[in-house]
Amino acid sequence: MTKREYKHIETKLIHSGEPAPRILGAVSMPIFQSAMFETLGEKNYNNVRYIRLNNTPNSQALHEKLAALEGAEDALVTASGMAAISTTLLAFLSKGDHFLAQDCLYGGTHDFVTRDLEEFGISYDFINGNDPASWEKKVRPNTKAIYVETMTNPLLQVADHKSVVEFAKSNDLVSIIDNTFASPINFRPVELGFDLSLHSGTKYLNGHSDIVAGAVIGSSELVEKVKHRLNHLGGSLDPHACFLLHRGVKTLALRMRQHNESALKIARFLEQNPAVERVNYPGLESHPQHARARELFDGFSGMMSFELVGGQEAANRFLKSVTIPIAAPSLGGVESLVTIPATTSHVGMSREDRLRLGISDGLIRFSVGIESTEDLIDDLAQAMEGPSNAPRRELMQDSRLH
Ligand code: PLP
Numbered sequence: 001m002t003k004r005e006y007k008h009i010e011t012k013l014i015h016s017g018e019p020a021p022r023i024l025g026a027v028s029m030p031i032f033q034s035a036m037f038e039t040l041g042e043k044n045y046n047n048v049r050y051i052r053l054n055n056t057p058n059s060q061a062l063h064e065k066l067a068a069l070e071g072a073e074d075a076l077v078t079a080s081g082m083a084a085i086s087t088t089l090l091a092f093l094s095k096g097d098h099f100l101a102q103d104c105l106y107g108g109t110h111d112f113v114t115r116d117l118e119e120f121g122i123s124y125d126f127i128n129g130n131d132p133a134s135w136e137k138k139v140r141p142n143t144k145a146i147y148v149e150t151m152t153n154p155l156l157q158v159a160d161h162k163s164v165v166e167f168a169k170s171n172d173l174v175s176i177i178d179n180t181f182a183s184p185i186n187f188r189p190v191e192l193g194f195d196l197s198l199h200s201g202t203k204y205l206n207g208h209s210d211i212v213a214g215a216v217i218g219s220s221e222l223v224e225k226v227k228h229r230l231n232h233l234g235g236s237l238d239p240h241a242c243f244l245l246h247r248g249v250k251t252l253a254l255r256m257r258q259h260n261e262s263a264l265k266i267a268r269f270l271e272q273n274p275a276v277e278r279v280n281y282p283g284l285e286s287h288p289q290h291a292r293a294r295e296l297f298d299g300f301s302g303m304m305s306f307e308l309v310g311g312q313e314a315a316n317r318f319l320k321s322v323t324i325p326i327a328a329p330s331l332g333g334v335e336s337l338v339t340i341p342a343t344t345s346h347v348g349m350s351r352e353d354r355l356r357l358g359i360s361d362g363l364i365r366f367s368v369g370i371e372s373t374e375d376l377i378d379d380l381a382q383a384m385e386g387p388s389n390a391p392r393r394e395l396m397q398d399s400r401l402h
Helices: 009-015 057-069 081-092 107-119 161-170 220-233 239-249 252-271 290-296 311-321 351-357 373-384 392-401
Strands: 074-078 098-102 123-127 143-149 174-178 196-200 214-218 276-280 303-308 337-339 364-367
Touching (some): 009 252, 057 239, 074 081, 074 220, 081 107, 081 143, 081 214, 081 220, 107 123, 107 143, 143 161, 161 174, 161 290, 196 220, 252 276, 252 303, 252 373, 303 311, 311 364, 311 373
Parallel strands (some): 098 123, 098 143, 174 196
Antiparallel strands (some): 196 214, 276 303, 337 364
């Protein structure tokens, strides 16, 4: 039976990649909890049907669905976002190669680049994503790739992605972007010209904070290359986690709509609150790359970071005082989460490097969940009062007026 093409992402989320015909009529993709499948005379090792070789029914259905979401030829699911990132970089970079990476990266990626890849003999230069004129002089004859994030973690900077794509094409580099923070609802990098889009499926794609997963999306040729590397490195996603990711992703459009709307209202509330020093959210007119974000994205996502008057001490007090957001690492789930990146996601980075990039000790990262926006704003308002909260009611009223 030929697969149908769907026009809108909401329909692709539900129907793309689903088995046709349905397996014994099952409306929901069954879990194929089998490590291997009977041989059909496969000639190539990579085609032998075995979970680690990423070709069993649960992973294949997801590959098709995720590729459709970002308008790409193919996709690959992995055991974590870091498995997607590390395996992709190791698929295109070998000993003696060099690549360019955006200077503000998710802490795990930053550590992998600066520690592990260095040890493997792969060198790098950091680039300022907002200054394309400075990239050319960093290119060497052995430069093979350029790596950026859609919105940086935790500062929510938006690099000049159009220039990244053009620069990669004119210098024959593989362009790779971590699209975790935007999700395919807000941004589809392959449509802009990126070679590969990566995700931590742990976050928005799954959305329910109950699995760790990753994804690589792009052309069949490049995804196949990553898949062969993954087949050896072994970071494949098991069928049960595939099932949960498959189930979770179906509601992505609905969830992202609420994340986008709620985060914008909350960012506006925070920006006008006298207890707040600075808010980083690309949807705010005050964000330095707001115009670019508007042009590239269909929504600004649920991620933001902010600093309170009173720095680290005020941030610690705030984390102890909020009652709805949970102080826990990670992001992109249905529940709101708060963290202090200096002590969680970016703890591996030296303090000097963090401060140079603008990640202060008191910076709070907020992953806005899909709870009621009003409940969240009320809770943030009381938490900014701190534990003493004497004029609490009055301040809450005040804050909501702004
Ligand atoms: N990319 C980004 C932007 C992240 O925030 C994270 C994790 O927080 C990762 C990748 C790594 O994902 P995982 O924890 O699924 O390995």
